[in-house]
Amino acid sequence: MSSLTSFSSTATLPIVPRGKFAVAAAIAKPTASNPSPPQPTTLLPLRKIPGDYGPPLLGPLRDRFAYFYTEGRDAYLRSRSNRHRSTVLRLNVPPGPPIAADPRVIALLDAASFPVLFDTDLVEKKDLFTGTFMPSVSLTGGYRTLSYLDPSEPNHAPLKKLLFHLLSSRHQHVIPEFRRTSAVMFDTLEAGISAKGSADFSAASDKAAFDFLCRSLLGTDPADTELGPDGPKIIMKWILFQLGPIMTLGLPNLVEDLLLHSVRLPPALVRKDYDRLAGFFRRAAGPVLDEAGRIGVSREEAVHNLVFSVCFNAFGGMNILLPSLVKWVGRAGARLHGRLAEEVRSVARSAGGGGLSMRSLESMPLVKSAVYECLRVEPPVPLQFGRAKRDFVLSSHDARYEVRAGELLFGYQPFATKDARVFGRAEEFVADRFVGEEGGRLLRHVVWSNGPETQAATVSNKQCAGKDFVVLVARMLLAELFLRYDSFDIEVGTSALGSSVKLTSLKRASF
Template identity: 45%
Template sequence: MLPTLSPAASASAATPPPRPIPGSYGPPVIGALRDRLDYFWFQSQDEFFRRRAAANRSTVFRTNIPPTFPFFVGIDPRVVAVVDAAAFTALFDNTLVDKRDILIGPYNPGAGFTGGTRVGVYLDTEEPEHERVKKFAMAILHRSATTWASAFRAGVDAMLDSIEADLAAKASDEKPSANYIVPLQQCIFRFLCKALVGADPSVDWVVDKFGFTILDVWLALQILPTQKIGIIQPLEELLIHSFPLPSFLIWPGYYRLYRFVEEHGAAAVAYAAEEHGIGKKDAINNLLFVLGFNAFGGFSVFLPFLVAKIGEAADPTGLRPRLREEVRAAMLKAATGGGDTVFGFKAAREMPLVRSTVYEMLRMQPPVPLQFGRARKDFVLRSHGAAFQVAKGEVLCGYQPLAMRDPEVFDRPEEFVPERFLGDEGQALLQHLFWSNGPETSQPAAGNKQCAAKEVVVDTACMLVAELFRRYDDFQVEGTSFTKLVKRQPSPTMSEPAAAGAQ
């Protein structure tokens, strides 16, 4: 539980004077190494932040963040950690924080992973190129709207066909199961290529078969120095967390994807030049980053959490039957002419429980748990009933899983409550949902750093839930595997919503 202030203390001063930020970085080198071992080895990431918040009796405190000693030359691991909803909002204020080259913290994997281009997410809002690239990303997403839903449904159908076949082949096993991670990643990669790049990966068998694996390796090499993966210690510390991983290891695969976009996504590349003044090389590298890091990486992290949570065998609140009922009602509405000609974005926004469930999963398991920013100037950081003086140049490290479980904001913050965001009170809580590098109540714009695909991510997750209940009356999941699939029984009162158009 996060430390909280008493009501008396909270009411004592509406605007308390700023005080020094508690916490310590420890002795040079040794302090950073101690924190690194706690972060990766002795404690979980969650426990790392919780313990320090409790020890300092504050939701704003000083600590070190990996990666650190010995070969990360020029990396300063010292940060001001922020783990409450009130102070976290400073990370979205572009007048207070600079987001230059700080996507995953003080450590920057380098432009070698992006073909020599400083892609949009590493640009600060005050850099002239940021607005150009952000507008291009938003425009590409807007152009994809006509094909997104149909490409996604086709991909999900292929994925579920594969999972069903795998589960049927193991029917004689004592506990049959079918892992869905590889089929899901193939689905995500193929539909994103069609929707964002405008190219079908089946035209290149290497890209079609191995494209998602290339992206997995590409992502891993960039972020592994900051991630715990759980191999035998001390091998993980020595081989993964002690030096930057080189980009040349993935260059052949990355170049294959680059050529695929160059040859088969020529319309999108030309659009970047003609409408946004972005050269071919930078356009392709930005497209690949949006495809690979933002979209593929984000969906690959988040969607398995969502599927596993909904598919829990226990289902103590009867969530699956309630979701199924809502999905089927929306399908019937779409099929009878009251909704989409394809069961897509409009229908996804007319399923409030499905949408609230997705929001709650984003609150509990945000795809990107950490947000960073470097103070542009001296300023006062305000938390619940407290204020802290931040100096120019200090790095703020916001840990979302705790900020979005702030007991000052959320009732039963540690519980998964699918109905949390229903009704007027639930809608009011959306201002504290920060998964997209901004409040859910704000919108991406050329002048901010909020995820350009904020709306489409939620809609796509809703569509995945809808597809599962379109096809199955029930299903169960253990970890990353389906263990039970109950095919939908035909109903004389329900027809398919524009199935032909969705393919």
């Protein structure tokens, strides 16, 4: 889903002190994988930003069809970048009118220009989580949640502190609950393969992710409440009502454009479902709501922010990331699977008892690198936005550009994180890319969390509050997978939010 912020603020859940969920930082230097360090920006030529928006109404509508249907998002952006021979250019992004009156943006399509979106001195993030439009606050209890707040707004710091507190106070439950949940998930997948020849990993991981989040962060099993097994289905319906204007469901083009991209789906149609989610959090999150009162956040505002952070940011992000991770590792084949299995099992044996711990996970460099590489190749929140607070000069690899106060900047992260000027074999999934000192230096260019992987989330920035939690969950998935299995085979399709993955075989551990 800047991070869907969010996983970012765009996203999810809290970072906690080092030694719990912290990720080691690295100092970036030019490397063999980054052979052409950028010129000092003062030496770059000053250019006018190329591109145009076309005639009013007609231009945005034409571009919306190209973005969604006739070209597709990547081809739409790449063709215009090639046409103007620039990775900084002016264009329209959906949904456009009538949902978004002004679709005009300055697109940032390389690793050099993209990081300006993290600079809160230069850009404002207010109401820009979903870009040129904002979903109705009726979908979030009448509140603008943290993902839509700029750090300069008074509620931003206390709400982010609340998320930090949530994960910090529950960190001891994360690994045990993940192991419990993943064991049930893998047993279910094995049974499905045995009975039908394949099993839907995406559906199984959705259920497992929601159960894990509720048990680890709230101490409540949703199956024991009135919510029952309905959580994932309700959340996906609720997310559709928020992101419909920038999603595609594979319906006939004109039908989909009229249904999703021309009008907003009425919040009233999902209100009863949302009220069930909010009621679940009111009952399950008592200690966290008590903490909200101590830091100056009303209980009701805290409830709706917790719903958004856990259900939209965390669950929605996992809905994209976990199938993506299995897809990329699955496609890499048995050789990589063998290396991962050897690393995971060797570390587990050395730790004693065959179990996972924070220390043992930190001792798996290939597992860590494979997770970072997945986040680089297919970031779960591909789009970021920021509005210029003042006039400034923006730099790409090749030129400088003047940006005026009030202009909207749009960054497409997959182009920034697959920039061939930074990464060798940029379009490929290279599982060990981030292993060792040289790989560590590249981590500053992994920016899935609305900031560099080498930077920490704070109350004064918009980096994903749960960036280290997200990375931990992905590492645990790989570790649990290769503790149980030597290898696996997959079939890959598409879904509204990312990849749909089916497992067609799971080869039980043989060593």
